[in-house]
Amino acid sequence: MFHFGYRRSPDQGAATPVRHQVVIVGAGPVGLSMAIDLAQRGISSVLLDDADRIGEGSRGLCYSKRALEIWDRLGVGEKLVGMGVTWKLGKVYLGNEMVYAFDLLPEDGHKMPAFINLQQYYLEKALVDRVLELPSIDLRWRNRVTGMEKRNDGATLTIETPDGPYRLDAAWVIAADGARSTMRDLLGLEFKGHTFEEKFLIADLRMPADDIPTERRFWFDPPFHSGQSALMHRQPDESWRIDLQLGPDANIEEELKPESYEPRIRKMLGDRNFHIDWVSIYRFNCRRIDRFVHGRVVFVGDAAHQVSPFGARGANSGVEDAENLAWKLVAVLRGDAGENLIESYDLERTQAADENIGHSTRSTDFIAPRSPAERALRNAVLSLAPHAEFARRMVNSGRLSVASIYDTPLSTPDEESFGGSACLGGPALDAAMQTADGAACYLLENLSDRFELLYVANGSAPVVPDDIKLTVIGHDLIDARNDFQTRFDAEPGSAYLLRPDQHICARWRHPTFDKIAAARARALAR
Template identity: 50%
Template sequence: MDLPRYGYHQSLEQRSGQPQRRPVVIIGAGPVGLTLALDLAKRDVPVVVLDDNDHIGSGSRAVCWAKKTLEVFDRLGVGEAVARDGVRWQCGRVFHGEREAYRFDLLPEDGHKMPAMVNLQQDQVEARLVRAVQLDNRVELRGRHELIGLEPGVTGVTLNVRTPDGIFDMRADWVVACDGARSPTRSLLGLGFAGQVFEDRFLIADVTLAPGARPRGLDPERPERWFWFDPPFHRGQSVLLHAQAGGLWRIDFQLGRDADVEAEKQPERIRARVSAMLDGAPFELAWSSIYQFACRRAERFRVGRVLLAGDAAHQVSPFGARGANSGVQDADNLGWKLAAVIKGEGGEGLLDAYEFERMEAADDNIGHSTRATDFISPKSALSRRLRRAALDLAPHADFAKALVNSGRLSMPTEHVDSPLSTPDEEAWASGAGPGCPAPDAPLADGGWLSEAMAGRFTLLAFGWPAAVDGLPVVTLPGEGLAARRYGARPGSVVLVRPDAVVAARWHRFDAEAVQRAWARALGRPNG
């Protein structure tokens, strides 16, 4: 597909020579910044997005988009297109040598609008987000606008911006940095970015197979995630394989910490590695890159009126598809909170809650990523022996399967201790409790619960009607799939936040209790 551009043009600030005050300026037009811009626009908050480039980056980069992220995209109008055009999958296989160690299913139960995972190259996802932004007159996307200075104040932020026509100043009530792992905004704020940089190097190769070729049993009609430890075609290392849209296959080769990067970049060396993996089947090399990665996060996600999201706030390894997914979920978490503060509907403590919740999620993701990386690339003889034992036992013992870690796939973090959550007043046998992601379910009219909640505060009433002034209510059966997923019974009610997180739940409806929990979830617990 043709990728849209967002070319440079002079802004009103430049033409007039007078700084213009903007409610929100987002730095960075990647998936996170674009998602946040669309979210705020749908809440009628005007946004300016600045990017130092004027086009979408090349190469597959992020590939896997998880169910929670797809639900966010769906609410913003691009989820169905991503799910339609990408490669859907939910099963994975892990091999030790050529023998299967175990397999898994990410979504064994039906009854969800969105699939467990969709593989679609990042540039294709960004293209859909850019087009959606360009169709929304509440968002102004400015290419070739580079942030070079930042002056946070008590009531706003001054931005110093460089363009092809020179340097000018902007004013913003709020600034959100979505400008990547090398974030200029984070540097201008002087924030530390602590964590672990891993020395291992990895090669990405995107390839297209000849028509009809099915090396190693690859089946484009039944795509799965395949991961090898110590395969015969790449001894002593690991390999990851994913199907992508357009007939592409992405292969990640672990090269080790002592790899000669310049030698490994040579096309003939890459082709030799791919050919060995594909049993000599004909292929075309579409794109390649060599990378290292880090697991680290910023010391703060909020400095006054400047907030950080995505890679600007945290980095993880690519194993487990946690990078772009967690960034999009940052935007989902922040959008409604920032809009509520701007409109005076919520207290500024909402933005402290954003920092609390998303730092918690970053630490959760970094922990999973670090453990996966340590298993994939053991650093000592003892850890190598333990890994070998787990891989040898996995085909025969369920307990050993849990020890094999090729990258735990992205799942949203539960914010059980969030200051916005109202704890249960009585015991619930099961289901999604306060701070947990609100699960989807089919509705009797053929729609979906995720659609009915529509990115707003919603009260779910199970088995009987309930009413609270100003709060939309979705009435659901007191028994059945939705009730099981929420742990509800006839008479239960559940309050859900705009980012589809459970805020509170009760087995008996009490309008005043709902109002108190609603106020707490808006960052104003005293009403």
């Protein structure tokens, strides 16, 4: 448990509300990431949280490659990987028989792993430590928002503290206050989607188990938990996460008694010695609010959307929300773009939310069928999976989180065809590279936080507008292993324009100054 002290802000003694450019409500992983991203781009913020501590159960656990790449840009990626348990392999069982195994990152040449497992309180502590290194972030603990008055130029917030209430003005308010969002309630916004009645027991326990591989293990109808499902993940500190399906009719009060859950877990683990640190029972939702942008109040993370935990799409998608919004808000505040650019956040991230909700809903329907017909189909697929590739593709124990690819008017349509795995509207894929002096490095760690043109050397490089960074592949960075060539389908003379969030917004075989300038203007919604 990490505790943080309340301190009185000078704003609390002001005769009239003090105005700030950006106020972020909620200091979870998404709000903290948003504040860091803004600070690194030169924008100060006030970050409010109603608590003063971190650390009750592991909660969030699995963090994806794309989230780690974002956090690496924010200065904490390597630290998180060093703290976490790295994994990329998963196995799915029917009873005792393995149905299939998968590898989430079979190729090398990436700085960040496919996933790490790390208790959420360690993640949040690392992000708080980074916040404290940045003087332009004013992090205020035990500051609870209780009221809001919207205006055309922002909003006035009423905030309760141990010293009583005070008010402050914000040009922009970012609502990152989670699934039970006060900000959402203050605007009268409702989630739309589905709440699943199925109940799951979640437990953190400690046990030495070096003989168990570091991988995701999922069981359908295991002998230790007949008729249900189970999931197991390794965490740091000799800690393990276990999820056990209980069914929709389980009595929560009874299931939370040690005499109920301890025998279940002991049956799963056998004769191993273990200590249970934390247990909870959850139901989950696949739903979102209609719009994420409400004037100058913008919703991110669980305040905007919720998904089931199968697939690790909750916190990871929230961090992508913050990444998408931060550079756009900076462009608006600096006068490089109009406020209509913020509308593209709503367009792109509702697309991502719908994709995540769809995947999560299908996973949940497969794990917990809602009718005898669905269960019969699920069981038939599982029975066929060890013997047939088509059936293995149908098994759904949670489609693991991947980076979003935007179908967006901010992208300039391709003039010519491109292959490779890097997609227009998707993030730039990492690649093992060398610097000009031969030192090993990676592509993503060398990208700026500006618009950037990656040009594959072929004679003279194109002239680019002053506000775009030019990186020449073959001179500034050397593609010695051909990772970049393969992933981007790069030919001599090809060019790729990246947005400040590293997403590819245009690419050409024959770039010109006018094409590059027009693509940047389009990416700024001009």
